[in-house]
Amino acid sequence: MRKSRIKFAVAGLAALSLIAGACGGSDDTTDEAATEETTGEATTEECTELTPVKLQLQWFIQAQFAGYFAAQDQGFYEDMCLDVEIVEGGVDIVPQTQLANGDVDFAISWVSKALASREAGANIVNIAQIFQRSGTLQVSFKDAGISSVADFAGKKIGNWGFGNEFEIFAALTKAGLDPAKDVELVQQQFDMSGLLAGDIDAAEAMTYNEYAQVLEAKNPDTGELYKPEDLNVVSYEAEGVGMLQDAIWASGEKLASDEAYKATAVKFVAASLKGWAYCRDNAESCRDIVVAKGSKLGASHQLWQMNEVNKLIWPAAGGVGAIDSAAWDRTAALAQETKNLEGKTVLTAAPDAEAYTNDIVTEALALLEADGVDTKGEGFAPIEVTLNEGGN
DSSP states (O other): OOOEEEEEEOSSHHHHHHHOTTOEEOOOHHHHHHHHHHHSOEEEEEESSOEEEEEEOSSSSSGGGHHHHHHHHTTHHHHTTEEEEEEOOOTTOOHHHHHHTTSOSEEEEOHHHHHHHHHTTOOEEEEEEOOOSOOEEEEEEGGGOOOSGGGGTTSEEEEOOTTTTHHHHHHHHHTTOOTTTTSEEEEOOSSSHHHHTTSOSEEEEETTTHHHHHHTSBOTTTSSBOOGGGEEEEETTTTTOOOOOOEEEEEHHHHHHOHHHHHHHHHHHHHHHHHHHHHHHOHHHHHHHHHHHTOSSOHHHHHHHHHHHHHHHOSOTTOTBOOOHHHHHHHHHHHHHOBOTTSOBSOSSOOOGGGBOSHHHHHHHHHHHHTTOOSSOTTOOOOOOOOOGGGO
């Protein structure tokens, strides 16, 4: 195994205590001098053995998770003395359960879903909020006349279930609609076939995935691909009911009792965030990385997805991965107030204060900023993407 050189620029004794484990020291006066200009304090570490880490994804391989694959591909994890195995998700895999059971070290999950699991007894903690905005939409064809949530009344509204429907119920509640009486909720496959076949009036979609699937399909009336002007889109973020989505979750038990795990968490988050910064600046490269990893959807679809995912992350005013308390509180409130068809809410009480922490991500951001990584992306601008039929 090759030795991996790691430069840890430390902004305080607390960070140093978290990061010092598992590595032996070496001297590099040039690196130290450069780092000290920024932080005034630095250590350079050399690792002879990588720490194994398992990350559970929430879904199949796609650009939704490009930052982690980029961190793996570009050597950012190895630079942090980590040997990261990325475990693919699927329909029947609950990432936070895998984490709570000890099958993996970290997991990616939407906040509302993970909080429901935590309330049920899973000791998991949000340590980095990757997506700063919700990407959930309800998509319909223009002739359905659905331009707002109020227009859902009397319509067939598709949803995926499995906890993905919480924003739909929140929007219906806000609009004064009874989901049991005023709309017909239709179980939707994880694609847009129901909308394209006319079985659903408005289909649930993510900005980065299913919405593009419609734009990759041919309009039988024209023989050309559908265009955005053929569609109406309701954004739950714009409706004020967007809930926080992809976040990195860690074991609460290990964070509280295992200093080595905490040190690993800081390094894992730092390398992951560096991966996301790389994908912000190199969307096509990250598209290629994901395609090479075996994504089931094609190259133009993955570039679209990469571009749209970047919009959910950047700019990050508090630094990428930082958990905004106002967005957290909004998600928690919606999860407590919104009722499903059975009259139940996602959460029965407010999550406890230990459900998230900014301690880990703060240390990680300090490392990246000392290394010159742009962690806020204030100048981020999306690229233009042309979709091909079938996403190829």
